[in-house]
Amino acid sequence: MRAAADAVALAVAELTQSSAARAFLDELAASIADAVLALSATFDPGHVFLSGEVCLAGGQRLAESVTAAVAPRSPVPIEVGIGSAGSDAVLAGALAVALDRARDDLFGPQWSAG
Incomplete structure (x- = not known):
């Protein structure tokens, strides 16, 4: 994954100097926009x-670029930003969900953080 990053x-x-770099970033943004639109249809977020x-x-x-790719295809405005939780945000979220479920299984839902 580091090579992709x-x-x-x-x-x-190289955006200002290379049309290939702009095309690459636009294509990546379009792919991410597809995912954002799919999620927004289910969860209706104002921010992603x-x-x-x-x-x-x-x-x-x-x-x-993702915001620009989403805007013409979404019936509602969706603001896209960069998360501040770092590159392990998804892992941290999955761990929190797993811990909540384990706590529920062991002690009942009254002990859950959520």
Whole structure:
């Protein structure tokens, strides 16, 4: 995954000089926009935060590209930003859910954090 993040960081760095870098970033943004739109149809978020090595490497420029790709296809505005939880945000969330479920199984739902 590090190689993919490096490729995205390089594309962002070369945006002003390379049409290939712009095309690469636009294609990545379009793919991420598809996922954002699928999630928004189910969860109806006003904000979506991107995380993981690839998205963090793309930074605010990638978030802006995803927002631009989402806007014409979404009936409601969706703001896309970069999460501040770091590249392990998904892992941390999955761990929190697993711990909540284990706590529920052992002690009952009254002891859950959520």
